[in-house]
Amino acid sequence: MDVGFIGLGAMGSAMARNLIKAGHTVRVWNRSPGPAEELAREGAVAVNRAADAAHGDVLVSMLADDAALRAVLFAGGVLEAASPSLVHVGCSSISVALGRELARAHGERGVSYISAPVFGRPDVAAQAKLNIVAAGAADAIARAQPVLDAMGQKTWVIGAEPYMANLVKIGGNLMIASAIEAMSETAALGAAHDIDPGKMLEIYTSSLFACRAYQSYAPGIAERRFEPAGFKLKLGLKDVRLALEAGDAASVPLPFGSALRDAMLTAIAFGDGEKDWSALAEVARKRAGL
């Protein structure tokens, strides 16, 4: 297939590379040109304007946040340039509000749009093992399926409205942040009682909590090691804010979300915004004077 790809950060580059490997023609664009040039050496076609990536069968967008996606899609003219037969696959983690707005904007132009945010870090993306949550019209998802299959291990279809996948992604990140905070509070409680947090968390993550959300973060929390960041705390805060905004719009209070936001702000205030979001554990310790 003829696939455009815009947004070549650590995640996007890994995903685009898998599309090349799968034999697709991949037209790539990034705000700064370096990543596109690198992928061009691996077989991609680097295009000069984002809009030039929107002429094929599928366009994948993987940008940092609402503002970046808006800038490219609207101000960058991508939406206007899109061919009528295009399926736009939005993989960015964006707000529910923007998810709804994009569905309307594509609909008005007769362009197919599905939302397909992903779970997984860059190393998982590199192995094409992402979990992809898709939402949108069934036929559009079907047309994009070969592209999704080249990037992920499984596509979960959650519903017919694109924003739904955005919410599932936001909710998933709320759950991961909650897992981190739960471990952080428990580890601080243990440490204050002279118990080795590493041993304590190992018990949990070897039994009831033997899953990736816990096992990925427990060692760093126990060893108080938060660099290099797998996912930066300031981005985690962005995602918790998205959850709170989605809750606000639908009158859904999220007490854990509120507690997370407060703790993350303290982490930012302490200068830990660039560290891994499991640095929340340091807030739990400081609150206890540890």
Add this chain to the structure above:
Amino acid sequence: MDVGFIGLGAMGSAMARNLIKAGHTVRVWNRSPGPAEELAREGAVAVNRAADAAHGDVLVSMLADDAALRAVLFAGGVLEAASPSLVHVGCSSISVALGRELARAHGERGVSYISAPVFGRPDVAAQAKLNIVAAGAADAIARAQPVLDAMGQKTWVIGAEPYMANLVKIGGNLMIASAIEAMSETAALGAAHDIDPGKMLEIYTSSLFACRAYQSYAPGIAERRFEPAGFKLKLGLKDVRLALEAGDAASVPLPFGSALRDAMLTAIAFGDGEKDWSALAEVARKRAGL
């Protein structure tokens, strides 16, 4: 070995039964006589007074809470009756404060005491698959090991002070309650956005959260089915209180613990105290007017 067992609730009976199966001589006692009589038919020796269970090699106690354990151990004369060679294996989920007090009280009488609370529900206990967290003097744990092996799949030794195992159990329950609340908030957020909570939770529990703490509760939350109770909400509140008390004693604030306590009180106020503690999900829904 000659093993006494006091406290024959659903958990205790299952655990005692496995001791019988493993070939130990098991003297059983319970406040109400029914369960002891039943185990007697399976090979146990029913004794008339709790103190009569304290004459052998090991005494296992599995009582509901601090008050019940105090009543039997102190008022019931068990501690006074204990033979000097006994190892008392305390499996009850009790407070850190009582854990410390028991260590002192046994020490003063020269009786060995280890704390060994367990993770797992009655069905897990029946399969002898409990995760047991043990703390106390290494030689005492070693002497009790055959008994622990007959009841659980693994013994995790956390430290030399018995209260440490109590804290690990309390922390584990805080983490499970946090997992339930995180799913509850996320499911409410989804439901308010017309997303099927069952589908949504399935995505999480099939990927990042593919572990027992989540998989046990997700279906009930999605289907709003909280009976029969695997673990009653009012007991869950008891355990969250134990976490908050342990935090209070060591000046460790637990924002998630506080939010859980508040939500659980609302569940109790709504009359859901006897339901499974995953009925927290209904509080999340009611807060959102769902």
Add this chain to the structure above:
Amino acid sequence: MDVGFIGLGAMGSAMARNLIKAGHTVRVWNRSPGPAEELAREGAVAVNRAADAAHGDVLVSMLADDAALRAVLFAGGVLEAASPSLVHVGCSSISVALGRELARAHGERGVSYISAPVFGRPDVAAQAKLNIVAAGAADAIARAQPVLDAMGQKTWVIGAEPYMANLVKIGGNLMIASAIEAMSETAALGAAHDIDPGKMLEIYTSSLFACRAYQSYAPGIAERRFEPAGFKLKLGLKDVRLALEAGDAASVPLPFGSALRDAMLTAIAFGDGEKDWSALAEVARKRAGL
């Protein structure tokens, strides 16, 4: 003085009326024309476009929120039409972010701008007894002082940057909302213990809490009477959001603010958004099953 006034809601109309009484020439504008016509009968000059109110010595704006103020000032061309000698007195309760943006935008056009949000409800405004918090360049405040004096009992100058007054207003509303929640929780605690909330609150508001923030709301809370609304709960939520946003921008966690937001969302979910914001008391009762 020649004073323009835009935004004639209950507050704005009362304030504009006092300017007329004080002998100023008052040019009034409102999105819907009714209120301007009514004031015209009392001596004001109704103008057809908001921009026509910006030609005199002082322009007072009193609009509902950020969006309404933006619409009039920017899209409505008010800022472009402003005479260079004008002092714009912004009385609306707006975000700190917009407060900063307005200072920049006026500065670029060489128009003086001070922020002057007010404390007091419409009845207080009618008596010209408002407490006005002003911030901006000292000379601009001095030029606007006769206008401020005609509307309020006292002007509190907080600093040289206009946004500072916005923050003081936002902080004041956070404190009022906190007072309401504190009374609500305490009254619910009393009611659950068979204590008459009215008697209970009377003790507090006759002694340590003998001030307007408490005395205005206690009777309604005790009698569970929240209509007519003095200040609508949905507007209160707007202001709590402004506090949280200001906190977010400066990494200041506000646990009370977070708790208030969660409780207010529940009030909205229960359909109480149009009631007085003291209807928070019903959330406290419902949480307790009362």
Add this chain to the structure above:
Amino acid sequence: MDVGFIGLGAMGSAMARNLIKAGHTVRVWNRSPGPAEELAREGAVAVNRAADAAHGDVLVSMLADDAALRAVLFAGGVLEAASPSLVHVGCSSISVALGRELARAHGERGVSYISAPVFGRPDVAAQAKLNIVAAGAADAIARAQPVLDAMGQKTWVIGAEPYMANLVKIGGNLMIASAIEAMSETAALGAAHDIDPGKMLEIYTSSLFACRAYQSYAPGIAERRFEPAGFKLKLGLKDVRLALEAGDAASVPLPFGSALRDAMLTAIAFGDGEKDWSALAEVARKRAGL
């Protein structure tokens, strides 16, 4: 009247002194003898055992907490020694649970008991300006009225069950703590925006919040001055715990109470337990990295 007085801390001594001034015969007792000797020089009769203070018309008790009151009343034999015509006036700030227990215990012995906790610090007590909240049988309150009148400016009768006055006291302290936290969060929000907290709080406490609960603490918060302590933070935490316990017993969640407890624990962890409870303001600053 013949009045016994047990518990001669800063508050108790000031209150007993006013009873002497009012012409009553006052028998005083304290655990450490110094304060009783001092009052003896001013006209009181120092007795050797607490029980000796329970023979007259009225016994006033003013002890630090549940444990201290229990120790004197039960273990100290006061209740057993009480003459049948005695009215015991319990002024201590105690739990609702102990309030209920005392009513039962006095009832069983046929001794009248009213609860009469007070609002006011030692300087207010010295001026006989306390606000006294009384609960109990009307005739018992009537008999004690001359004693109450000598100590306070007003007696507020809240109900027929003694525990009710304890709850009103606990609720009042929850409200004061909430006022402190609201000022603390707002001042931190201001400080992070370069606004002088002193000016900011002055605006509030000169207008909507012109009452003692705010005016007593605002200057110290603004100046970050928390010593000498008017009321120690660790005692404030004790009272917030009493509110949470009362809420727990009646299934009343108190989100502000929970947030206060968490913040106070952090203050204790930071070593501020002996400072005035307005040192909560430092927690708000530290959370924001200020």
